[in-house]
Structures are given as C-alpha cells and as structure tokens.
Amino acid sequence: MSFFDEKQPAAILKHAIINQYIDPFVGKTGRYSLDNRVAVIDGYAGEGRYDSGDEASPALLIRKAHELRRINRTLESYFVESDPKPRAKLQQVIANEGQGLPVQLFAGSIEDHLENLLTLVKGIPLLAFLDPFGLMIPFETTANIFAQRPIQPPATELLINFNASGLRRMAGLLTSTKENRGRESSLARMDASCGGSWWQQVWLDHGDDRDAAEEAVVAGYAERLADSQRCGWWTTPVRNRASHKPVYHLVFLTRHADGFSEFGEALSRGLSRWREALHKDENADTLFGDEAAFKLSEQALAEGWVNEIERNLRRLLAEGKPFKIYSRYAEVYGGVAGQARETHLRAAWKRLYPDVTKTDSKGDLIKKVIEPA
Template sequence: MGLEVARGTSAGLLDAPAPQSVYKNAILDQYVIRYSTMTASRLTPRRAVLFDGFAGGGRYSDGKAGSSEQMMLAAQKARPHTQIDIFVVEQSKALFDRLNGVADEYRRRGIAIESRHGDCGSRLGEVLGWAQGASLFLFLDPCGAVLPYDQLAPLLRQRGAWPRTELLMNFSADLIRRAGGQYKKGQLDLGGVASADNVCGGDWWRDVALQAHLQTRDGSWETAAQAVALEYARRLTRGTKFGYVIAPVRRRQHHQPIYYLIFLTTDVHGLWVFGASAAKAREAWIRALGPEEDAVDGMLFDVVEEQIRAEHDRNIRQISLNLTKLVADGTDKPVVNHTLDVFDQVYGEAKETAFSAALRGLVSSGHIEFVQKGSKPHQHIIRAGKVS
C-alpha cells in the first residue's frame, strides 16, 4: 500500500516553534500516545519505545515542547497504564546538553530516558536492542539529509511485523532539487549528487528526477523531488509488510515542499489513526500560519476559520465520492481495511468528522448501508445501499 498525500505543511526548526514546526510537533502530540498505548496493550509488559534520532534541544527557547519533549509528555500521561521509554540522540553538543537537562526533569518523574550525544545512525543497533519485546516508533527529522538508505532498510527487515514498528521521517526535497540540478549540469563534484546517492542507496534517483523534471512545463524540480520520494518509499518497503504514505511539507501553502514526511506502518489501523492525527495537526498549522500577507484587513469574517470550514466541506464531498466508488462492487467493506481508498487525496487533511459526515449523508440517502455499525468510525463495515 502506498499513497502520496495531496497537501502538506512546513519544515521543523530547532530554535523556535515557528509555524513551520507546528505540524510536526502536533502530529507527535496527537499520535505517539495513541500508537504507544494501542500497540503495547497486547504486550507483556505493556511497553513501547519512542526514538528521536535528531532530537535537538528538547524544548524551544520560549518553553514550548520540541519533538523529544512531546514524547516525554506522552510517556508521563500514559504512565499509569503503559510504560513508554524514550531514546534520544543529538549530534550538537550544545543542543545535547539542553536536551539532557529536559530529560533529567522527566527522569525525576520516573520516565526511563536514554540520551546519547553523537551520530544517530551509530545508535540504531542499541535502540533495537533496548526495544526488544516492545513496540517501537522511530522519528527521524534531520535538518538536512536523512540517514543513508543502507542503514534504514535493514532496520525495517530486522524488526519484522510484531511487536509493531512505525517510522516517521523527513525526506529532503531541497536536497533532491539541488542534486538534480547539479546532475543535469554535470556538476558531480559539488557534493549534492553524492549525498543524494547515499540517502537513496544508489544512483537510481538520478534518472527518476531528471525524467520528471524534463516533463514539466516550467522547468521546475518540484515534481522530480516528489517522484523520487515516492520511489524511495517504495524501495524502502519492498519485500516487507510495511505500507507507506508521503506528505509534502511547506513553509507556506503555495511554496514548494522543503521535504516530504514519509510514514511507514504494517498496520491498517495505524494508517487510519495517523491520517486522523495528521489532519488535526494540519489544522493547527493553518491556524499558526494565520492569513496570507495579502489577506484583506478588516474583513467581517475570520479568513483562517473560513478556510478550515471550506476545506472541511470539500473533504466531505470528496469522501462521499470515494465511499460511493468503494462500495460499487457490492461487497462488504470494513472501512479500516480501505483507509487510503476512503480518504485518497484528502488523507492527512480530512478529519474523522468529515468521514462520519459523508457516511451519514450516504446512509441517509440510501446509497450506503451498515453491515456492522462500530462504536468508532474506523470499526464500521459498510456496503452499497438499495439506492443505486
């Protein structure tokens, strides 16, 4: 299973929670505690490990939680019923010292946190050993190139399908655009091409990027970066039970992506929950961005809230079309097994409430009926109704 998410957000920063870092942190806030408690509930002991490989300072200068502290907060909230242990790595000594200070606060509250100064890739074996018998969530959000393909691919194969493993990483669109331009000009000595080869696990990306670039009308490299990200995710998961989705991450909605978030999971329910979390995070990002600079001053309505409402209405209409198509063959459909079909191009943008509204309308009109009505949206089983 694989999907490119149609819309995205913006990249994260280490020093301040600017709007471009809100999306990433909001996903972690929404998702990691749900992932940890769900996947650990079937384990003895109930234990999950969260890994932040490029952890930064843990907390922004204004006191707001960064990615690693979001994990620590999740561990604190879940502590009465689920053991969530944290493993963090940071390359910068100054940032690591700040990170360790934040970690000490949570250690005093009883949270198990392993912190390491140095290279993320050199710690993967230690993380796998520490997470043995536990579910594992890996978050890789470097400022530049992500870990080499040759380090990540074996990790996925070593972990297997159970206990659960999920990976959320950024794949640099900036790197692919820069390296693609260098490759086209024959500038193989400038470093970008070699760096992309390392990240991608070979030079296959070169022709993928160049062909996508040559097919554009404006000569841009945006579609090239997208094509490489999709092929990278496909190759990374090939021969495994992992599925993937990718989402473009932008500074503003009309900008080219800075990177693509790639999410890997072996669980269909994980796809559903992550998509719902990403949708809520995207809404937080839109609010953090505020209106565009050219928005009219003194308008009688809130531009941002109007945008959110309009998107919600569009998402309901799109999901209605998707659901109608899904049940057209007349067979019973457990919706959680068809997450990407249900949401399709609005995955990661449409909230569960949009799905529920779309389904409610189709049931009311007789176009869809329940085979089994679950207590939660993802638990419904549906089929085509009497109205064709």
C-alpha cells in the first residue's frame, strides 16, 4: 500500500483547511494585485490525486483556480516534486484538469527551485505550502521566502508541515544510550531545520512530559520564524484519531490580521470536516453513524464554545474600555480558538447586547469595535 492509496483523517483536515482558506486569501489579496494574480507554491506536490480518486493538494488547487475565475481572480499554481513516479502522475492530473490555467510543474526539490519561484511570483500575493514527508527544509531557507518579499503588500503567507514523528525520532537520540553512528549528523539536520540547537534543550527541559516537549519545540520554531520576519503565527496539531499523537503540526505564518482571523475560520471548518470523517468511520456499523447523530454532537460542542466566548467577552468588557476583536483575538476566543469561528462569536455577542455592550452584533465582527454598555 502506498501513501496515496487512500486519504487518512490527518490529510482530510489539512486539505479541508486549504480548501476553506484559499477562497478568502485569493479573493482578498487578489483584489488589488497586478491583473488580479495570486500564486500558490506547493513545495512537495506528490501525485495530485489519491488512488481512490480523492483530491490531494494539487488537484484541489487546480479546482479552486477554475472556481476563482468567476470572481475575476487568477490563481497561479507552482508545483514541485522530486520523485519521478508521483511527478508523472501529477503531470497527468495537470493535463486532464488544468487546461487553460497558469500551472507549472518543476522536477527536483523545493530548495533547487525556490529562488526561481520567488522571482516568478515577485510582486503578487503568495501562499507557500511546504508539506514534506520528513524533516523541513532549513530554517534559513524558509525564512528567505519572507525575507525576499516586502512587508505589505503583496501578501506573503506560509503553511508548513512540522513532522511530529520526525521530531520524536530525533529527540529520542538526545537520551538514547545505544550507539548510533548517524546520531550527530541526524541532530545536525534537525538543528538546520529548526534554526539552531535550541530545540534540544527545550525538549530536555520537559523531562518525561514528551507531549509538552513536542508542543514547546513546535511553538518555539514558529515563534522564532515569525519574529525573524515580523509575522503572526498559529500552530495546530493534526491527528488521525482524537486519541492519537499528532502526525504533524501545521504552522501558519502571516503578516496581516485578516490572514490570522481567516485561518482561524478555515481551521474551525476543517476540524468539523475532520470530526465528521472520524464519526462516519468509527460508527459505520452502528446506529450512531448517521448525520443526525453527528449534528447533535456538533451542536453540543458549539454550545460550549459560545459559553466560553461569552465569558471572555464579559471579562474584557468589564475593563470598561472599547476594543477591536482582532486586537484581542486570543483573549476573546481563549481556549476555543481554532475550534470556534465568527458564527459562535456572534451568538455570544447577541447574548450581551444591549445590557453588557451597546454595540450590536452586525457586520464583520473581527474588525468591529465592541464597547461596554
């Protein structure tokens, strides 16, 4: 069985996030772009479709490029794949589905082509998607994507797969007593990916709490990358089952508040799609596998999210000062950031108007100023 035989739940979440995020990213950034052009670089493109026929990221992006033409946006797709067999299959997907679209396929590694790709997309918005099967490209190479582009505009955003199993494997070398001839070279590769050896001490500082160590290393990586390039960052673990350890962590970086809030919306919808896939799989042979049962479970989750957002808004409004939601996004959403979205914020807000806030819950709430009553 190959990686591309069937889409796993972790891939369902990843692709659901991309599917939700591409529309607002291209729609907003392409509005003022030259000829309404927006670029996506898929640095580890793979076959394009799974053997089951399900979309992998290239087929998804090609479909989106067709759809976005309806709003006068040109989505340019740049695919990079080093393995000849997946690349040949992707070439066929492009031939079958990408007619009339600006699509280019490059043979080799993303490191081989990155300088040229950044030249090709100079001056237009860019979302770079780096989804390796193993370790990430060197930190300095990743940072260079931002470094070669102005702060704003055009928009520059990164979505990176931080391989969790690879991190755990490398971290195991730090405490292993077994002889390993490749130990130093392996750690050196991880150091290069993370931008230094700092991650080693972070991992060791957490002792036996390996889950906390993993989260701290991923957050440290994202924070260092974001700070070096003046970005905001968000990380989310991606699992094949809720009880499983993460397969990888998605690291998102953006320089714009809209990117941050729109990614939160896409993540929330992606998680719903992921939960639905798990529900159907885990309850396929039971009476609980129907759509009604899933909707009830989602309603229960939503009620909890609205309750938390309401508590957070009450606390913030009690300070007696107006504020914009996006400026205190993390405090407003609290522990449900990435799970809840604007519809849940609106529901919580309605509960507070007009007694706790004199601001109604109409319009774009993320950018709105909310005032105490």
